[in-house]
Amino acid sequence: MKNKPVALVVAFLSFVYLLNPTLGLFELIPDNLPGIGNLDEGAAGALLLWAISVLRRKSELSTLDERIDRP
Numbered sequence: 001m002k003n004k005p006v007a008l009v010v011a012f013l014s015f016v017y018l019l020n021p022t023l024g025l026f027e028l029i030p031d032n033l034p035g036i037g038n039l040d041e042g043a044a045g046a047l048l049l050w051a052i053s054v055l056r057r058k059s060e061l062s063t064l065d066e067r068i069d070r071p
Contacts, residue, residue, distance in 0.1 A: 004058050011051035014044040 018041060020027075028040040 003054050007051040007054040007058075010047050011055065014048040014051065017041075017044045018048065 029036060029038075031037040031041075
């Protein structure tokens with residue numbers, strides 16, 4: 001259960017980074033660099049997918065625990 005808070009924070013931060021509300025004012029790697037410009041968005045997307053998979057797994061495990069605990 002300790003990964004859930006971390007996954008929530010990572011999901012939120014990557015989602016906000018991918019939304020890019022600053023319109024490019026804050027980027028880890030500028031997009032106009034050839035070849036590596038979109039690596040930061042790719043990493044944020046990968047982190048978001050990881051966080052979603054962790055949260056889904058935790059949700060499925062808690063549902064399974066509830067079914068097992070029921071008489």
